[in-house]
Amino acid sequence: MQTLINILIGIIALEHLYILYMEMFAWETLGKRTFGKALPEHLFKPTKGLAANQGLYNGFLAVGLVWTFFIQDLFWSTNIAIFFLSCVAIAGIYGALTASKKIFVVQALPALITLFLILLSSSSLL
Numbered sequence: 001m002q003t004l005i006n007i008l009i010g011i012i013a014l015e016h017l018y019i020l021y022m023e024m025f026a027w028e029t030l031g032k033r034t035f036g037k038a039l040p041e042h043l044f045k046p047t048k049g050l051a052a053n054q055g056l057y058n059g060f061l062a063v064g065l066v067w068t069f070f071i072q073d074l075f076w077s078t079n080i081a082i083f084f085l086s087c088v089a090i091a092g093i094y095g096a097l098t099a100s101k102k103i104f105v106v107q108a109l110p111a112l113i114t115l116f117l118i119l120l121s122s123s124s125l126l
Contacts, residue, residue, distance in 0.1 A: 001117065001120075001121045002121065004117065005081075005114060005117050005118055005121065006069070008110065008113065008114040008117070009065050009068060009069075009081060009085070009114060010065075010066075010069075011110065012065055012085070012088060012110050012111060012114065013061075013062045013065040013066050014062075015106075015107070015110075016058045016059070016061045016062035016065070016088070017058075017059065017062045019055060019058040020055045020056070020058045020059035020062065021055070022034065022055070023051040023052060023054050023055030023058065024051070024052045024055035024056065024059075025055075027044060027047070027048050027051040027052065027055075028044050028045060028048065031044060031051060032044055038099065038100060061084055061087055061088055061091070064080065064083070064084035064087070065081065065084045065085070065088075067080060067084075068080050068081040068084070078118060078122060081114075081118060082115065082118060082119075085111045085114055085115045085118070086111075086115065088107060088108070088111040089107075089108045089111040089112050089115065090108075091107065091108075092104055092106075092107030092108025092109070092111060093108050095107065095108075096108060
């Protein structure tokens with residue numbers, strides 16, 4: 001079970017590194033392709049700084065998830081994973097409510113599934 005959890009955490013971290021790249025460095029290209037229907041084309045240039053700020057936050061989420069792989073103590077590694085996955089899930093739920101329902105499926109759902117597996121795994125250890 002721990003291997004599956006680690007794979008999911010890795011995938012979620014990679015997704016957030018991709019979001020960091022898109023929002024910080026490719027907002028006017030990849031960002032347009034991703035959010036072109038939600039945001040008029042003329043707003044991409046003036047919102048570049050705002051998108052970069054969002055990208056930085058996604059980077060912090062990714063680094064927090066990657067950090068869990070380097071913590072030797074299973075208790076602390078699990079708690080840090082729960083914290084950062086909860087942050088991802090909350091951000092995804094908020095994004096789904098305020099921006100696009102697709103964000104729930106792409107961002108929140110993988111985090112919620114991984115949280116469920118962590119809690120299931122932790123309860124079976126008790």
